[in-house]
Amino acid sequence: MTSYHDLIKRKRVAFQPRGFDGSFDLHPDLFPHQRAVTEFSLRAGCSAMFLDTGLGKSFASLEWGRIVMERTGKPVLMLAPLAVGPQHEREAARFGIDAKYVRTGDEIDGTRIYITNYERLDNFVVSRFGGIILDESSILKSFSGVTTKKLISTFAAMPYRLACTATPAPNDHTELGTHSEFLGVMRRDEMLPRWFIHDSADTGTWRIKGHAVSDFWRWVASWARCVSMPSDLGFDDAGYVLPPIRTFEHTVKADRNVDTGEETKGKQVGQMRLFRMPDTSATSIHKEKRLTADDRADLVAECIDGDPEESWIVWCDTDYEADAVIARIPGAEEVRGSMQLAVKEAKLDAFSRGDLRVLVTKPSIAGYGLNWQHCARMAFAGLSFSYENYYQAIRRCWRFGQKREVEVHIAMADTEAAIKRVIDRKAGDHAAMKREMQSAMRDAHRSHLRKSPYNPQQEAALPAWLSA
Numbered sequence: 046m047t048s049y050h051d052l053i054k055r056k057r058v059a060f061q062p063r064g065f066d067g068s069f070d071l072h073p074d075l076f077p078h079q080r081a082v083t084e085f086s087l088r089a090g091c092s093a094m095f096l097d098t099g100l101g102k103s104f105a106s107l108e109w110g111r112i113v114m115e116r117t118g119k120p121v122l123m124l125a126p127l128a129v130g131p132q133h134e135r136e137a138a139r140f141g142i143d144a145k146y147v148r149t150g151d152e153i154d155g156t157r158i159y160i161t162n163y164e165r166l167d168n169f170v171v172s173r174f175g176g177i178i179l180d181e182s183s184i185l186k187s188f189s190g191v192t193t194k195k196l197i198s199t200f201a202a203m204p205y206r207l208a209c210t211a212t213p214a215p216n217d218h219t220e221l222g223t224h225s226e227f228l229g230v231m232r233r234d235e236m237l238p239r240w241f242i243h244d245s246a247d248t249g250t251w252r253i254k255g256h257a258v259s260d261f262w263r264w265v266a267s268w269a270r271c272v273s274m275p276s277d278l279g280f281d282d283a284g285y286v287l288p289p290i291r292t293f294e295h296t297v298k299a300d301r302n303v304d305t306g307e308e309t310k311g312k313q314v315g316q317m318r319l320f321r322m323p324d325t326s327a328t329s330i331h332k333e334k335r336l337t338a339d340d341r342a343d344l345v346a347e348c349i350d351g352d353p354e355e356s357w358i359v360w361c362d363t364d365y366e367a368d369a370v371i372a373r374i375p376g377a378e379e380v381r382g383s384m385q386l387a388v389k390e391a392k393l394d395a396f397s398r399g400d401l402r403v404l405v406t407k408p409s410i411a412g413y414g415l416n417w418q419h420c421a422r423m424a425f426a427g428l429s430f431s432y433e434n435y436y437q438a439i440r441r442c443w444r445f446g447q448k449r450e451v452e453v454h455i456a457m458a459d460t461e462a463a464i465k466r467v468i469d470r471k472a473g474d475h476a477a478m479k480r481e482m483q484s485a486m487r488d489a490h491r492s493h494l495r496k497s498p499y500n501p502q503q504e505a506a507l508p509a510w511l512s513a
Contacts, residue, residue: 060230060268064090064205065116072108072140078275079105081490085270087112091206091228093182093269095213095482098437099445100272100285102209103133106178107142110158113205119175120153121205123160126181127386128393129414130160133180163192164386166199176205181413183210183433185223197227211440212433213271218478219251221265230268240264262485270490271482278490290443290451295348297340299333299460330464334427335365337458342369344456345424349374349403356396356420359405360412360438362427370405370426377403380410396420408434411441418447424454428464432471 065087071080083105086092096102110121123144125133130146137144137158144158149168153159161169163184171177177200179185185193185208200206206228214220219241222233240261241251253261265271276282349357359374361367364381371379378401380392393411396404399419404411405426412434420442428435443451457465 059264060089062089064088064092065112069112071112072104072142074140075105075108076101076275077280078272078278079108081278081280082270082272083109083112085490086207089268090204091230091268093208093210093213093224093228095210095269095271097273098211098440099287099447100275102211103136103180104140106180106207106209107133107137107140107144107158109207110144110176110178111142113176114156114158117175117205118156120156120173121158121176121178122169122171122174123158123178123180124163124166125160126413126415127162127164128390128397128411129180130162131390131394132397132414132416133160162386166195171199171203174203176207177203179206179208179210179227181210182208182224182227183212183413185227186214186220186433193223193227197223200227201229212436212475213269214478217250217474218253218261225268228268258481259485262481263489265482266485266489269486271479271486273479273483277483277486279487285445287443287445288447288450290439290453292453292455293348294465295344295454295456297337297344297456297458299337299458330461331363333458333460334363337460338363338366338369338427341426341456341458342366342373345370345426345454346373348424348454349422352422355422356399356401357403358396358411358417358420358423358438358441359403360408360423360425360427361405362407362429366427367405367407374403374405377405380404380406382407382410408438412438415441416444416446417441418444421447421449421451422454423452424456426456428455428457428461428468430464430467432468432475435468436472436475 069084069087071083075083079101082094082096082102086094086105086109094102094105096105106123110123114121123133134144134146142158144160145152146160147153148161148165150170150173153169153173158178159169159174179196185196208224208227213224219233219237222231222236225231225236226233237251240253240257242254243251270278272278274282274285345359349359359370359377361370367379367381371377378392378395380389389410392401392404393406393415395401397415397417408429408431423439423442425435425438439451439453443453455465
């Protein structure tokens, strides 16, 4: 009789590598963990690098692109967030990798790595390329999103695909399904019933089956590498210890007598409430945020005025928060979504070079991919419920390579405390998920080392007593 565990074992699946065989002449400046991840991705052909911020996934992905370019004889396309492209071009030049930042297909003039923005994808004929790199691939997380569907369909026939991000599934495990589908590993609608079950409390959400946890992460480890520290793969963590970070919460006490309005639920129409009773609905939150935007901007301005020698990033959730901040900080420059791409790109690049002291923008615009270790001060004039946006925004400065203590100032109303509680809960969930992923990665990496083929580089000579 077949045991339950035998049945589960037979149902296990693993991604079958379809990349390159043999050895790779990789750049000597790659750190051991970068080298291991790059080799894995080249052998897999289609894979994901889930490396935490500052661990060098840009360098590793560029080196992956260089090898793909050499092996296929075709150029490689890299898609990156706005203003990150020039940064990648500079990094490639630093390591002698032939890469060029372009805005249109007319600029393609040879076999190299071409870097452009997601917003400019329609300017290129993808069949000209031998491989695709998605930088900050968490853009794939929303399965219903137009961008996700477009990326999956556009690159379905691309033989070599690489997805790179520090936050592959910031909200729940199921978001890994969009990465899997983009890479051609398994469709999301196949992944969900295999390892997940509908939550009985909410049929719109899925939770992983208790008996399937290990098998699920084993499957993920067959096509991805998740690394928070080099030691996750058995390497030395020297040089990768982050400096301290301090978070300061500045609270505005909201006037609950303002804008009480009429009560229409469960009360007679026209009956006035004595105090405003905010809830966690999107409408209520934005109403609260508008009422306290000026006071929160005052707190942010006080923080910046009190540390005038430092560069600052001010993160806003809404345009009216940005308006309030800009009005209070002379010389501050804003990057807003409605601006032309070239304008946004120029301002973000100026801050990267240190030509701007105070930058005001949103995490959704500048919270991904940019390296701002020159800055160790930031303020949130407003928070959203997105833990991913919060995490990525902080990691623009608090990342490996930062030499100074980082200060994060959060200005919020007491009526917005629910937002911070949600972010803190999601932070705990994300940390737990990463621990599960990393455990699977360590096991997979050790197994890979045991199975690595022996490729002798020189002929061995028999002892004289054996050849006599």
